[in-house]
Amino acid sequence: MGTARKSYSAPPQRGKRRKKRRKSRVWLPIIMFLLLLFAAWRALAFLGFVPDETSEDSRIAGLHPEVRAKMDTLIEQAAAKEIEVVITSGFRSSEEQDRLYRQGRENSGNIVTNARGGQSYHNFGLAIDFALRDGSGNIVWDMEMDRNGSGRSDWMEVVELAKALGFDWGGDWENFRDYPHLQIDFGYTIRQLQNGKYPKGSLVEVEEAVE
Numbered sequence: 001m002g003t004a005r006k007s008y009s010a011p012p013q014r015g016k017r018r019k020k021r022r023k024s025r026v027w028l029p030i031i032m033f034l035l036l037l038f039a040a041w042r043a044l045a046f047l048g049f050v051p052d053e054t055s056e057d058s059r060i061a062g063l064h065p066e067v068r069a070k071m072d073t074l075i076e077q078a079a080a081k082e083i084e085v086v087i088t089s090g091f092r093s094s095e096e097q098d099r100l101y102r103q104g105r106e107n108s109g110n111i112v113t114n115a116r117g118g119q120s121y122h123n124f125g126l127a128i129d130f131a132l133r134d135g136s137g138n139i140v141w142d143m144e145m146d147r148n149g150s151g152r153s154d155w156m157e158v159v160e161l162a163k164a165l166g167f168d169w170g171g172d173w174e175n176f177r178d179y180p181h182l183q184i185d186f187g188y189t190i191r192q193l194q195n196g197k198y199p200k201g202s203l204v205e206v207e208e209a210v211e
């Protein structure tokens with residue numbers, strides 16, 4: 001009986017197996033290609049050519065709740081004027097800040113900051129950097145662009161909205177103009193923040209209390 005069952009069930013099984021093999025032969029290169037694409041994208045992101053979407057949450061999550069709320073309002077108000085604001089930076093750890101400080105000094109690239117770790121309002125969750133999106137969906141730092149056709153640069157329209165919300169703009173600074181930079185210091189100096197005096201509600205304070 002055993003042999004009879006075997007000979008009866010063998011042919012369809014063989015057919016199934018052949019079909020499966022053909023299927024995997026088609027899928028394997030596609031899967032390999034997708035994996036390669038993902039690896040290339042990750043490499044580009046690592047080198048800073050693609051905004052690192054995965055860590056965006058932690059950058060935003062580390063912001064002071066009031067700064068974060070005003071950032072959301074700013075994005076909404078700009079969108080109402082048909083301006084697409086992209087937040088490229090928010091909370092930055094001291095290590096990240098040090099790495100950024102070395103850029104253009106010890107490392108290649110342009111100098112983008114004058115602050116070392118612990119010297120920037122970003123390190124205390126009180127600053128954000130913005131950029132705009134152009135018609136093709138690219139992130140741009142174009143201060144002349146007038147996509148909404150208002151006759152004024154979209155960049156300066158965003159700056160105006162931000163200032164009305166209580167942000168200070170890095171473009172107003174005397175010695176190092178930082179055009180994408182917006183911050184709310186709540187009247188605290190960097191020295192005070194470094195000494196552990198934080199504005200009420202700061203997440204940095206909560207984190208340190210846990211430690």
Ligand SMILES: [Zn+2]
Nearest residue numbers: 127128129181
């Ligand atoms: Zn900044």
